[in-house]
Amino acid sequence: MEYLRVRTRAGLGAAALLAATVLSGAACKADADLSGIYWATEYHPKIVLVGGGELPFTAAGKAAYEKNMAGLKDGSIVDNARKFCVPDGLPRVLANPYPFEIVHGPPGQTTIMYELSHQVRTIAMNKPLPEEDLIAFPAYNGHSAGHFEGDTLVVESAGFNEKTFLDATGAPHTDEMRTVERIRKISPTQLEDVITIHDPEYYTRDWQTRFVYTLRNDLRIEDYVCGEKHRDLSSVAGVRRP
Amino acid sequence: MSKFASRGRLAAMLCVGAAVCAVSAAAFAQRATQPPAKGAIPDLASVDFAWLAMGADWRDPPAGSGHGPIKPDPDHPFHSNVDGPGQVTIRLGDTKDPVLKPWAAAQMLASNEEAISGKRAVPFAAQARCWPGGVPGQLLYPAEPFYFIQSPKQVWMIWQRDHMVRRIFLTDKHSESVTPSWFGESIGHYENGDTLVVDTIGLSTKNSYVDNFRTPHTEKEHVVERFKLSADGKMLEASVVVDDPDTFNAPLHMVQRWRKVKNTLLETVCAENNADFFHQNLFPLPEAEKADF
Numbered sequence: 244m245e246y247l248r249v250r251t252r253a254g255l256g257a258a259a260l261l262a263a264t265v266l267s268g269a270a271c272k273a274d275a276d277l278s279g280i281y282w283a284t285e286y287h288p289k290i291v292l293v294g295g296g297e298l299p300f301t302a303a304g305k306a307a308y309e310k311n312m313a314g315l316k317d318g319s320i321v322d323n324a325r326k327f328c329v330p331d332g333l334p335r336v337l338a339n340p341y342p343f344e345i346v347h348g349p350p351g352q353t354t355i356m357y358e359l360s361h362q363v364r365t366i367a368m369n370k371p372l373p374e375e376d377l378i379a380f381p382a383y384n385g386h387s388a389g390h391f392e393g394d395t396l397v398v399e400s401a402g403f404n405e406k407t408f409l410d411a412t413g414a415p416h417t418d419e420m421r422t423v424e425r426i427r428k429i430s431p432t433q434l435e436d437v438i439t440i441h442d443p444e445y446y447t448r449d450w451q452t453r454f455v456y457t458l459r460n461d462l463r464i465e466d467y468v469c470g471e472k473h474r475d476l477s478s479v480a481g482v483r484r485p
Numbered sequence: 486m487s488k489f490a491s492r493g494r495l496a497a498m499l500c501v502g503a504a505v506c507a508v509s510a511a512a513f514a515q516r517a518t519q520p521p522a523k524g525a526i527p528d529l530a531s532v533d534f535a536w537l538a539m540g541a542d543w544r545d546p547p548a549g550s551g552h553g554p555i556k557p558d559p560d561h562p563f564h565s566n567v568d569g570p571g572q573v574t575i576r577l578g579d580t581k582d583p584v585l586k587p588w589a590a591a592q593m594l595a596s597n598e599e600a601i602s603g604k605r606a607v608p609f610a611a612q613a614r615c616w617p618g619g620v621p622g623q624l625l626y627p628a629e630p631f632y633f634i635q636s637p638k639q640v641w642m643i644w645q646r647d648h649m650v651r652r653i654f655l656t657d658k659h660s661e662s663v664t665p666s667w668f669g670e671s672i673g674h675y676e677n678g679d680t681l682v683v684d685t686i687g688l689s690t691k692n693s694y695v696d697n698f699r700t701p702h703t704e705k706e707h708v709v710e711r712f713k714l715s716a717d718g719k720m721l722e723a724s725v726v727v728d729d730p731d732t733f734n735a736p737l738h739m740v741q742r743w744r745k746v747k748n749t750l751l752e753t754v755c756a757e758n759n760a761d762f763f764h765q766n767l768f769p770l771p772e773a774e775k776a777d778f
Contacts, residue, residue, distance in 0.1 A: 278636075286778070325776035327756040330648075340778055346641070348634045349530040356641070356650055363648040365750050367532070382752040464652065466667040468617060469756075469771035471691075476778060485775045 275394040277345050277353075277426060280464065281434050281456035286340040286481040288411035293437065293451040298414060304445030311413030324407065328360040328469035330383035332407025333400055333422050334438045336362060337454050340479040344464055345434075353389055353396065358464045358474075366398050377402030381418055395427040409440070417444045432458040526635070526675040527714040529721070535630035535645070535750070536721050536743035541565075541612075542576075542625065543696055543739035546724065552584050554739035555700045558597065575600055575608055578698030589701050589732050596699045606765035610697050614768045615755035617649055617667040619693040620685045620708050621725045624741045630748050640673060640681065645748075647755035653683050663687030665704050681712040692768075695727050695737070703731040719745045 290298065300308060314320025324331045331339060341358040348354065353366040366389040367373075377386055381404035389398040401421040409416050420442040429435045434456045441449045465474055476482045529536075542563075543554035557563040561577040577597045580590040600608040611618040612626045626644055634641040640653040653671040663670045669688040676682055685708045694700055706729040713722050721743040728736040761767045 322776065323756070325778075326773055327770065328773065329754050329756050330752070346634055346636060348636055349532050349632075351532045354634060354641075354643075356643075361648055361650050363643055363650065363750070363752075365532075380751060383754060384752060464650075466617065468667060469615075470773040471771070473777060482778050484778055 274347075274391045275396070275428065276347065277396055277428065277434065278347050279434075279458050279460050280342055280344045280462050282342040282459045282462065283338075283340055283454065283456050283479060286476075286479050287338060288481075290334070290338075290410045290412075290414060290452050293453050299447045299450060301443075301445055301447055304415060304442075307415035307445060308413065311408060311415055315413050320413070322408070322411070322413075324360070325411075326469075328467075329406070330360060330362045332383050332403060332409075332416075333385060334440065334452055334454075335408060335410055336364075336384060337424075337436055337438060338410065340476050340482045341467070341474070342459060342462055342464055343456075353398075356464065358467055360469065361467055366396075372399060372401055381405075383407055385422070395425050398422075398424040398426065400424070415445055416440070416442050419444060429455070434458065525678060527679050527681060527712075528718065529640075529681065529712070529714065530633035530635040532749060533747060534745050535632045535748045537630040537746045537748075538625065538627040539742045539744055540625075541627040541697055543725075543741060546738035546740050550738040551726075552733075552735045552737055554737060555579060555582055555585075555696055555698050557698070561597070561601075576610075576697050577601070577608075578696075578700055584734050584737065585700075586732055586734065592701055593699055604766065605768065606763075607767055609692065609694075609699060609768040611692065611694070612646060612755075615647055615759065615770045616692045619667060619695075620651070620669050620671070620688055620706075621710060621723075621727060621739075621741075622694055622696065623649060623651065623668070624710070624723055624725070625697055629753060630746055631743075632750055643750065645750055646753050648752070653681075659684070659686055665689035667693070669708075676711075679714045679716075683710045683712070684708075685710070696739075701732060702727070702729045705729050705731050721745070 292298065311320060315322060323329045324335065330336065336357060339357065339359045343355060343357040346354045346356070351368050353368055355364040355366070362384060364384050364387055366387040369390050370388055372386055372388045381402055383404055383406060385400040386402040387398050387400040389396055399421065403416065403418055403420050405418045408414055420440065422438055422440055424436050424438045426434065426436045436454045437451055439449050439451050440446065467473060545553045556579045558577045558579045561574065563576050564571050564574045566573045577600065578593050580594045580597065596608055599605045611622060617623065618626055623644065626646055629644065629646040631642055631644040634643070638655050640655065642651040651668050651671060653673040655674060656672050657674065659670055659672055663686055665687050666689055669685045671683050671685040673681055673683040688702065688704065688706045690702060690704060693702065695702055706727065709726045711724045715722070723741045725739050725741065726736050756770055759770060
C-alpha cells in the first residue's frame, strides 16, 4: 500500500514523520480546511431559533429566565461577560460581533480564537470528551471534542459552568447542558455553525440556532482589553453600542 | 482485493474516528500545521506539552552582552515567596540604574514610593491584575504554562492564564504603519532549526512594563526575542533585547527560561475571585463601565 511504500523507500525521516503524524492525530487528507479569519455581518442579542418561535422553556427554565432578566434590569445580576470580559460561554460567544480565527493545530486539535476578550476554545480532535474533567473543571466555554464528517466539523461540548447566559438577554442554562455544533463552509467565503442545545432541565426539547460568518482573511485579529476602545463594528448589523 | 481498493479501505479505516491518518508528506506539508520535515524548525507546539516559566524575573544575559535587566533596588532587596525562608518583600526596581532616562527613573521611583508608603501595598503586575503583559513582559508570567501553535505562515503563543494570545507573522517586513497595541506587531522567522526569532514594534504604553519592576517604555520600543529550544527539547530559552532610545540609554539584554511540562491547556479566568480581599488598594482590573455592545 502507498503509505507503506513511502515508509520503506524514504527511510527514517519520512517514517518518523508519518509516525509523528499517526501518533499526534494530524488532520486527515479527508478533512476539510476550515482555517481562516471569520466575521459575522449581523448580531442578535436574543437567540433566534432555527424554525422560529420562542425558547421551549420548562417551568424551571422560565423561572430562571425571569430571574435573570429581572436581575439584569435592576443591577443585582451583573453581566460579567461584558463588565469584566470573562468568557461568554456557548452559544453566546458564537453570536458575538467581533472576528475570530480557526486554526487546525497543533496536531490533534482545532483551535478557535476569538477577538472578543481573547477567548480560546480548544477542540480535541478524534477523541472522546474527558468525562472526568467535565465535573472537575467546569469551564465558561466548556470542553470540546470534534471530528469531521465529510466537510463538516462536528463539535460536542459539555462541562460548562453556570456562570454564563445563552444570550445577551440572560437566557439560562444549567451545568448539564451539552451542545453539538456542525460547522462547515457553505460557500468559498462563508462558514456556517448550527448549534444544538440539549439542557432538559430548562428546555423541553433540543433546539438549534444558526450563525453564518464571512471569511475575512484580509483582517488580523486585534488585541482586546476590557473597557478599552475596540474596532469599529458598524459593518455588523444589529450592534448597538450603549 | 485490488491494490487500489485495499489502499482506499485502509485510508477510510484510518481516517474515520481515529487519530491515525495516511497522508503523503507533500499533502501533509501543505495543509497541516507542523514542519514539512523533522528538524527544519523547532518543535514547539503540541496538545500534550507546554512551557512553564522558570521564574518571574529576567535572568542576566551572557557576559559581554551589554546592559542587563533592571535589578532590585539595593536598599530594598527582593525576596520572593519561592526564595526560601525569610520575609517576602515586594519588587522595587533600582531607579538609580544609569541606563534609565530621568523620566523613567522618576516614574519608577513614584511607583516604588507608592508601594513603600502602603498607598498601593502590592504594586501593579499585569498578570495579577488581568492586563496584558505586553512585549516582552508577558514572557515573565509564571505559575501557568503557555502553548505554541505553529503553521507555515504564523505562530501563536497562548498563555493559559486568561488566554492571552500573541500572534507572530512569519514574514520579513513590518507593516508600513502600525497602530500601537497591547502586544504590538510581531514578525518572525526560524533559524538553525532550533530558534524562533521574533521582532516586535508598535507597542502601546498603557499599563505596559518591560518587567515586574514597573520599568516603563515608549511607543518607540523595539524588541527582538530569540526563542531557542535546548538540544534535548526540554527547555526553551529566550534571549531578549529591548531597544527604546527614549527610555533607555542603551538596549537592555535579558533572558527567560521555560521548562517543558506535560500539561493540556485549561481555561483559567483571571477576573474570577480577584477582588481586593485584604484591602491593599490593588490596581483595578480591566473593566467596562458600559457594555461594549
